[in-house]
Amino acid sequence: MKIPYRWIREFVDVELSADAAADRLVNAGLEIASVTPVAPGLSGIVAAEIVAVEQDLGESHGHRLWLCRVSTGRERYSVVCGAPNTAVGLRAPWAPPGATLPGHGGDAPRKIGVATLRGVESQGMLCSERELGIGDAHETGVLALPASIAPGTDLLAHLGLDDSVLDVEITPNRPDCLSVVGVARELSALTGAAFHEPRIELPESDEPVTSLAHVRIEAPDLCPRFTARVISDVKLGPSPLWLALRLRAAGLRPISNVVDITNYVMWELGQPLHAFDHRSVSEASIVVRRARSGERITTLDGQERLLDPSMLLIADPRHGIGIAGVMGAAATEVTASTSRVLLESAYFLPASVRRTSRALGLRTDAAYRFERGADIEGVPVASARAAQLMAELAGGRVARGVLDVYPEPRPRPRVTLRMSRMRRVVGVAPPVEDARRILERLRLPVHANDAGSVEVEVPSFRRDLAMEDDLVEELIRVWGYDKIPSTLPSGAMQLVRQPDTFVRATVARRALIGAGLSEAVTPSFTDPARAGAFGARAPITLLNPLSQEGLLLRAHPLDGILGAVAANLRRQQPSVRLFEIARTYERHDGGTREPRWVAIALAGRRSTPSWFGSRDAVDVSDAKGVAELVLTAFRVDYRTGEGSLAGFEPDVHGALVAGDGVIVAEFGEVASSVRERFGLDAPVFAALVALDAIGVVPEIPRRYEPLPRFPAIQRDVAFVIEDPRVSAADVEREIQAIGGPLLRAVAIFDVFRLDDGRRSVAWRLTFRADDRTLTDEEVSAIHERIVRHLSGRFAITLRSGGDAAPRERDTG
Numbered sequence: 001m002k003i004p005y006r007w008i009r010e011f012v013d014v015e016l017s018a019d020a021a022a023d024r025l026v027n028a029g030l031e032i033a034s035v036t037p038v039a040p041g042l043s044g045i046v047a048a049e050i051v052a053v054e055q056d057l058g059e060s061h062g063h064r065l066w067l068c069r070v071s072t073g074r075e076r077y078s079v080v081c082g083a084p085n086t087a088v089g090l091r092a093p094w095a096p097p098g099a100t101l102p103g104h105g106g107d108a109p110r111k112i113g114v115a116t117l118r119g120v121e122s123q124g125m126l127c128s129e130r131e132l133g134i135g136d137a138h139e140t141g142v143l144a145l146p147a148s149i150a151p152g153t154d155l156l157a158h159l160g161l162d163d164s165v166l167d168v169e170i171t172p173n174r175p176d177c178l179s180v181v182g183v184a185r186e187l188s189a190l191t192g193a194a195f196h197e198p199r200i201e202l203p204e205s206d207e208p209v210t211s212l213a214h215v216r217i218e219a220p221d222l223c224p225r226f227t228a229r230v231i232s233d234v235k236l237g238p239s240p241l242w243l244a245l246r247l248r249a250a251g252l253r254p255i256s257n258v259v260d261i262t263n264y265v266m267w268e269l270g271q272p273l274h275a276f277d278h279r280s281v282s283e284a285s286i287v288v289r290r291a292r293s294g295e296r297i298t299t300l301d302g303q304e305r306l307l308d309p310s311m312l313l314i315a316d317p318r319h320g321i322g323i324a325g326v327m328g329a330a331a332t333e334v335t336a337s338t339s340r341v342l343l344e345s346a347y348f349l350p351a352s353v354r355r356t357s358r359a360l361g362l363r364t365d366a367a368y369r370f371e372r373g374a375d376i377e378g379v380p381v382a383s384a385r386a387a388q389l390m391a392e393l394a395g396g397r398v399a400r401g402v403l404d405v406y407p408e409p410r411p412r413p414r415v416t417l418r419m420s421r422m423r424r425v426v427g428v429a430p431p432v433e434d435a436r437r438i439l440e441r442l443r444l445p446v447h448a449n450d451a452g453s454v455e456v457e458v459p460s461f462r463r464d465l466a467m468e469d470d471l472v473e474e475l476i477r478v479w480g481y482d483k484i485p486s487t488l489p490s491g492a493m494q495l496v497r498q499p500d501t502f503v504r505a506t507v508a509r510r511a512l513i514g515a516g517l518s519e520a521v522t523p524s525f526t527d528p529a530r531a532g533a534f535g536a537r538a539p540i541t542l543l544n545p546l547s548q549e550g551l552l553l554r555a556h557p558l559d560g561i562l563g564a565v566a567a568n569l570r571r572q573q574p575s576v577r578l579f580e581i582a583r584t585y586e587r588h589d590g591g592t593r594e595p596r597w598v599a600i601a602l603a604g605r606r607s608t609p610s611w612f613g614s615r616d617a618v619d620v621s622d623a624k625g626v627a628e629l630v631l632t633a634f635r636v637d638y639r640t641g642e643g644s645l646a647g648f649e650p651d652v653h654g655a656l657v658a659g660d661g662v663i664v665a666e667f668g669e670v671a672s673s674v675r676e677r678f679g680l681d682a683p684v685f686a687a688l689v690a691l692d693a694i695g696v697v698p699e700i701p702r703r704y705e706p707l708p709r710f711p712a713i714q715r716d717v718a719f720v721i722e723d724p725r726v727s728a729a730d731v732e733r734e735i736q737a738i739g740g741p742l743l744r745a746v747a748i749f750d751v752f753r754l755d756d757g758r759r760s761v762a763w764r765l766t767f768r769a770d771d772r773t774l775t776d777e778e779v780s781a782i783h784e785r786i787v788r789h790l791s792g793r794f795a796i797t798l799r800s801g802g803d804a805a806p807r808e809r810d811t812g
Contacts, residue, residue, distance in 0.1 A: 041109030044099030179270030522560030525550030
């Protein structure tokens with residue numbers, strides 16, 4: 001929000017420069033983004049009057065040039081001017097030789113000198129708005145000054161062009177500072193300078209407003225207060241120069257005197273207003289109601305808007321005439337033919353305005369203020385101020401009285417502030433009398449105080465003050481943060497214990513980053529099409545989604561990571577190795593729960609292309625291996641099992657199951673139907689580790705094992721598995737069970753399928769004793785026992801001949 005500093009000083013007698021005032025505000029918690037001059041690069045401009053048009057110099061660029069004689073009251077000068085409004089008696093800004101005008105398009109300011117045009121000497125130039133850098137008007141001619149400005153007047157000082165503009169950035173909890181008066185009130189509290197409320201002297205006619213308009217509120221929960229005034233005999237026209245320049249300095253475009261007055265008062269007092277053409281309001285009646293389903297309205301920007309019953313509408317008995325708190329309707333716009341204005345000033349529920357503004361994609365200055373919370377008691381004050389200006393600047397007659405519908409006036413809460421509480425919170429407190437003075441400078445009435453506390457009445461414009469600690473903050477920021485003493489911490493120091501969820505996420509992240517994967521972070525929102533690809537049942541729908549693409553909360557852990565994989569493959573990344581630590585959201589026992597997952601996705605080549613790297617593509621074994629890596633980092637004992645999660649190809653899908661039967665991870669190839677939804681042409685292999693399940697699975701206890709003193713012996717054995725229902729994992733478990741304590745490790749090193757469809761699987765068995773070197777006879781006995789047991793337990797046979805025979809390796 002941009003505010004000219006001179007405007008602020010109309011309400012507070014502060015002697016600080018603009019930069020010094022900005023520093024005070026920043027130190028008190030009010031952010032000032034910048035302090036800039038109103039008209040940078042402008043100097044030496046004075047008012048001058050054309051006293052004679054002496055010579056026609058012909059045309060130039062479509063304009064006729066005239067040699068004019070201009071007067072500053074003391075001296076006269078010859079100036080060549082091509083403005084179409086050139087006329088004797090016109091008073092305009094004059095840049096004499098030596099003055100500077102702003103550059104355009106980032107150019108440096110240009111210095112004005114004496115020039116020769118068409119053989120005639122021109123001493124300076126008469127200036128348009130654009131040449132002065134204060135507006136866009138140029139083709140219409142030079143800026144016409146009012147007759148009240150005497151020739152020779154320094155225009156920079158007279159028009160406020162030597163002022164500075166404060167760009168104030170307001171936090172959502174301080175809507176009271178979204179106005180000139182609010183910032184002036186802050187400066188008064190910080191400096192002790194006298195504060196002046198705007199003077200409102202409202203001349204009213206004898207005609208009562210009750211005979212000219214009517215107001216009815218049908219939705220008091222969304223509009224607790226609505227006021228209306230009627231101003232007759234208004235004459236629409238351009239705003240006076242001072243008002244137009246002030247609005248331009250604040251970043252607003254002047255439109256007409258009536259509309260500019262509503263904007264001016266909104267900036268000054270922080271209360272949005274709207275002016276209706278009284279003639280276009282049916283039966284002169286205002287009805288504040290919810291919009292009907294399917295109801296449409298064309299707003300001031302010419303766009304037709306579709307409304308729904310959650311939106312509040314300003315209407316007359318026939319149709320809508322404005323979207324409450326957001327924008328008025330084009331049908332009731334104030335135009336050049338308007339002679340009677342119906343002025344609205346109201347309070348709308350912030351949440352309602354915010355919801356409507358976002359749903360319609362319509363952001364306005366009014367909505368910005370209403371959604372942060374306006375001052376409900378300032379509604380009639382702003383209405384009176386605007387009516388006063390319309391009487392002064394548009395010649396209007398203000399009808400007697402105001403229609404003020406306020407069914408349930410809000411009481412002002414009272415909060416007690418104890419100095420002992422302030423000392424406990426910030427370590428120091430001012431004397432009670434000093435605290436009272438500071439609070440009163442903040443316009444917070446103090447009703448009672450004793451030796452150790454004060455009772456404060458919270459005004460309606462300070463919606464951020466609700467409890468005692470809020471008053472503590474107000475006191476210390478005005479009294480000064482430098483008053484807080486510097487003290488060393490005392491007491492016993494306790495080590496911080498990280499939450500288990502954070503620890504598990506950190507363990508998984510370190511393991512995967514160490515394995516060369518990159519972490520992805522994706523939104524928790526998804527759309528119905530993607531959720532349907534995973535067969536999600538009754539996904540959780542957002543009440544206020546940012547867009548249709550984010551209508552649902554993620555129900556499957558692969559939803560986000562597959563989007564990231566698709567984005568990488570579209571950009572020709574040959575190898576994608578991503579993981580995400582994500583939540584899913586699901587309904588559970590009448591409520592909801594948010595399981596945590598490590599989602600892993602692999603696509604493309606197994607490694608980055610290089611002369612030494614593998615050119616093979618990733619497969620399901622890679623996904624399983626990465627999942628096993630994560631489980632190993634958590635010291636979880638697991639075995640292979642069948643998966644249950646949707647989204648994988650049925651025949652390329654497995655699970656890793658903890659000893660007590662809990663599925664802790666699933667892996668497999670992403671189903672083709674899912675890949676199609678995400679635009680993935682290449683195969684993608686994924687793994688999902690359930691972090692919550694890992695939290696309830698016991699860890700493998702840590703134990704110390706010394707380095708082996710004796711050598712190990714390895715034996716290779718291969719079996720042909722005839723029964724397709726027998727898995728390699730089943731065989732491996734039996735080998736470990738029969739092998740006894742001397743069998744230290746079992747690993748598959750060869751798998752292939754025979755021509756007749758049977759599988760051949762080869763294991764490498766490692767034997768070692770802690771107290772001696774094993775003999776060949778001991779190892780052979782264990783090996784034969786394993787072969788006999790497996791041959792009787794499963795429908796498998798020992799491969800014989802060549803590579804199929806058991807082989808012995810001595811690793812000593």
